[in-house]
Amino acid sequence: MKKFDFSKEFGNIDPKYISEAEGEWKGKKKAWTPSFWSKLVAACVILALISTVLSNPKVQAAIKNLALSIGETLGFQKEIEPYTEALNISQTDQGITANIKEVVLDEGVLLFRVHAEIDNTEENEKKKTANISSFRNTGITLDMGKTTINGQKLDEYMNAEYSPYSVDDLLDADADSDEKEYDRVQEYRFHAPTDLGENPEIHLVLNAFDYDDWEKSVAEFTFDFNISREKILKQTTNKELENISVQTEEGTVTLKDIFLNKLQSSISADVPEKLFQKYEVELRGTDSKGNKVRYELKDDAETEAISRNWKFKTDFWRTYGSAGDDERPELPDPDSEYLELQLYLKSDDIMESNITETYDLDDDTYAEEEGKVYDAGDDSEWKAVGEKMRIDIR
Structure with a gap:
């Protein structure tokens, strides 16, 4: 019997990261969440754990260096390291600094790991036009209307997010209050573009949003970069x-x-x-x-x-x-x-x-x-x- 996969299910129940397109596709059938009832209960427990554990500043410092790579988060060992582009590039808006750590791109799938932090210093608070004090009720997502690959928008049909920490790392930590940091591996599946080439140009735009009004962006982060696909093409x-x-x-x-x-x-x-x-x-x-x-x-x-x-x-x-x-x-x-x-x-x-x-x-x-x-x-x-x-x- 398949065990509960914390990282996968944590993404599946996020209200922003559920496929929005499936119900509208030419009569296509809707996705059914595996082992729904048992996993919902377990996932809710884990969500409560995460929101508490990751909130402690000491815990954040302790586990920041334990963050898994994209491949490790998804259950690979070292297999997809050659396909992974390490970027470590940052943008700041509304007191939030978002950093794209690494990216994997292949036909029909975009994966990236994003780390974000909130600066609540008095000087920064004066510059804000949006009240963002923690990630307890704030998420980060890809702006599908602005993100492009080789100048073409993504025809997305599914997305998910995963925590890049093992459950053991979280269980070993203590708890406190405000959650100042955000770490996720995000997955986007798309029908197009289909011709990515060897060195595609990525224009990636992220939005920070409030879970209570997730269609409204409260901060925006824009990243422009290229990815070499030479190794993945040779091994395909x-x-x-x-x-x-x-x-x-x-x-x-x-x-x-x-x-x-x-x-x-x-x-x-x-x-x-x-x-x-x-x-x-x-x-x-x-x-x-x-x-x-x-x-x-x-x-x-x-x-x-x-x-x-x-x-x-x-x-x-x-x-x-x-x-x-x-x-x-x-x-x-x-x-x-x-x-x-x-x-x-x-x-x-x-x-x-x-x-x-x-x-x-x-x-x-x-x-x-x-x-x-x-x-x-x-x-x-x-x-x-x-x-x-x-x-x-x-």
Whole structure:
């Protein structure tokens, strides 16, 4: 059973960092938070811990140097260090200094670690036009209307944030009051731009916002820089696939090509429209080294596009070994010889006549049918379909 992933779930329940686009996509289905009810309780406890623990100035000084890198935060060891651009550049507005520590950019995904501090000196207070005294009720997010890559705005479809500290680091700390510092790894998934090039120009704009009115910016930070993608491009495999398919009742799913590096992987496919509308769809299996891998079906077409662009895409799900073993993302090792995958389906259908209660949380609705709450964490609802498929990488 998958353990609770504090850093992932901490991001998922932030009101600003929940996908806003999914409910509006051409009839695309909404995201369901895995193991929702149990994780919500655990996440609320952790949130209370964080807001208390990180508030202590002594604690801030003690754990500042313990902040994990982007890769470590997401469960990698040293795999994506070559893809990570260390920047350490700062901008100040309204008494807040925001520092972009490091950035990772690949096709369809932007990751960056941001550290921010509030200067509440008397001189600084006089210059402020906004009353920002702590990060207890203030967050930082990417301004999608102003941020560009190579001059093109991001067609974003999902975002999340993660705490770059381990739970053990936080539990070892004491508590106090005002939270003066902010540390997060932020993740943005986007459909476009698709052609990033080797040395893309990034115009990154961050907004500080109040959680009670998160659409209103209270401070703005602008960063302009370039990122070298030479290493990630050299270590990326692109391969066309032939005669790999599986039959379903709604038609044939055909795998067309695979994209793979140490950060992520995707498999483009031909998929019957009815299959996507009726089911959650995944590919699950292992690589030749025995690592557990998992892909989720997405429509990767731009938001305004009419036609679909089906892709099975990895995420930063975690695999947990036996006691004491390190966790790792459910991604294939790029040095694997092959992948062995099977199609899994989970029906979204719930009998309307049997629904006793519904729960509306942001864009997601959870239905309770005859005493059972339906959520994506129940693996018993997933059914394997067809034969296993082998994808030769080498």
